[in-house]
Amino acid sequence: MSVDERGRTVAVVGATGAVGEVLLRVLEERSFPVSELRALASARSEGSTVRFRGQDVPVRLAEPDAFDGVDFVFFAATGSLSKELAPEAARRGAVAIDKSSTWRMEADVPLVVPEVNGAAVEKHRGIVSCPNCTTTPLAMTLEALRRVAEVREAIVTTFQAVSGAGLPGLEELENQQRARQAGEPRPEPRAFAAPIADNVVPLCETFLDNGYSTEEIKLLHETRKILDDPELRVTMTCTRVPVPVGHAASVLVETGRPLSAEEAREAFAAFPGIELIDEPERGRFPTQDMVAGRDEVLVGRVRRDLSSSRLWFWECGDNLRKGAATNAVQIAEELIGRGLR
Ligand SMILES: NC(=O)c1ccc[n+]([C@@H]2O[C@H](COP(=O)([O-])OP(=O)(O)OC[C@H]3O[C@@H](n4cnc5c(N)ncnc54)[C@H](OP(=O)(O)O)[C@@H]3O)[C@@H](O)[C@H]2O)c1
Known part of the structure; x- marks a missing residue:
């Protein structure tokens, strides 16, 4: 623009x-x-x-x-x-x-x-x-696929950086890591639901009566609103990982017609703001460390599910930037x- x-x-x-x-x-x-x-x-x-x-x-x-x-x-x-x-x-x-x-x-x-x-x-x-920092990359990757096939469902697991909780989140990871290295007692968690250093916390933000977290509910409703598809099925688990910057997500997608991995790769590569990095045989795939400081959403590990006609992919976005x-x-x-x- x-x-x-x-x-x-x-x-x-x-x-x-x-x-x-x-x-x-x-x-x-x-x-x-x-x-x-x-x-x-x-x-x-x-x-x-x-x-x-x-x-x-x-x-x-x-x-x-x-x-x-x-x-x-x-x-x-x-x-x-x-x-x-x-x-x-x-x-x-x-x-x-x-x-x-x-x-x-x-x-x-x-x-x-x-x-x-x-x-x-x-x-x-x-x-x-x-949108929420997990929603933006998901909306972009699903829209890339929607340009070549109907998207019916996305099953998503996120791996979210501590900076998603702002400066207090970054400080909490640093303080817990420092205490561990010094052999001191680990400070009590404040920004997160459990200790974050050397850990994965399967709950982002607030736990709700319906068994989901507020972060997960945002991902569902915001994705539907951006894609203007109130019927889209989005089901998700959001986790927090001890990474400073960069959210990743593993996504399993059901499309109206089965897509080959190659078709999906082409759709991702053609979409503005997405960069495809998908040569796992050469050790090339997106990581959170790689996306930190970048504006593009990185996509890789594109493959057909072995027990259905669905499609897997892995995406990473800088939560503070894109x-x-x-x-x-x-x-x-x-x-x-x-x-x-
Ligand atoms: N971090 C992410 O990855 C991310 C991604 C998407 C959206 N967001 C959203 O972006 C917003 C900012 O998040 P953040 O991660 O940058 O948080 P943060 O690091 O905790 O920063 C919060 C900022 O808000 C200011 N602030 C807090 N209370 C205020 C008040 N009563 N009046 C005026 N200023 C006030 C703080 O100012 P002081 O320094 O004066 O306290 C500080 O500048 C939040 O709504 C968050 O949900 C964050």
Whole structure:
């Protein structure tokens, strides 16, 4: 999407957090036309600075007046703050692009992955929502397959990095690893449901009465909304693994007509934003370590199931970039490219 050069006033709520920090880098890397940057966070960060284009930008309190005269407000803080402040930003004429889960399932809020449903931004009424960091790569890979065959079901197991829980998640892994190396007692888990160092935790976020976690429910409903397919069967287990950055998922897909692995590989390779790395015989397949710092969703291990006509694949995406910051900036570019801002 081409972006005109007219400068925009941009505010980042949560500029001191894991996603906010990457968002500033992505705005720089993509030469997003920023004429003024407002870095916003909580009272805890007032008086500190963030770096943007080689300058120290003072961090201000996120409050409604900070949105006066702003074109885009990226929300990368808490859901409750987005609930309170995104309508305030919209009321002042800005477009709020929200990374939290607060607005995703609202009927009049587009939930957008630009490569999949970029045109949905046309219907915005001041707020556009970004999907969960596991949903974005899944929506892209399923859409790639949908361009060659009907997709009926996806059975998904995720392996999610600790930075998916923000800076507190990263700190928890580091503190537990440090304590283990020093032979000290492992600090009690706070960000995760169980110790994360040297472990896999089969529960992301909050456990619900129906046996699923909130993360799993998001994956189901958001995927259906983005793909505009309320009948799509998505069943999932989301796990947390001791990896700093990068979410992976193992996906088993049922298609309307059986797809060969080669057809599926071609579909993945042809899709914008996906890179196929699928030469396991030469030791080449996507890993979380490989995807960290990249915007592409990496796909590999494409193969037919041995006991059905379904198809397996493995995908990796950087949760802070395509799973959050990059997708949010692409939404802003989509709005500019369509003359909506
Ligand atoms: N991490 C991911 O992979 C990922 C992916 C997709 C979506 N998200 C979503 O993105 C958002 C940010 O996540 P994160 O991982 O960056 O979290 P984080 O590292 O914990 O950062 C949170 C940010 O929000 C700010 N904040 C918290 N409470 C605030 C308040 N009351 N008023 C103003 N600012 C406040 C913090 O500011 P202070 O420094 O002042 O406390 C900090 O800048 C969340 O909604 C999360 O669900 C995250």
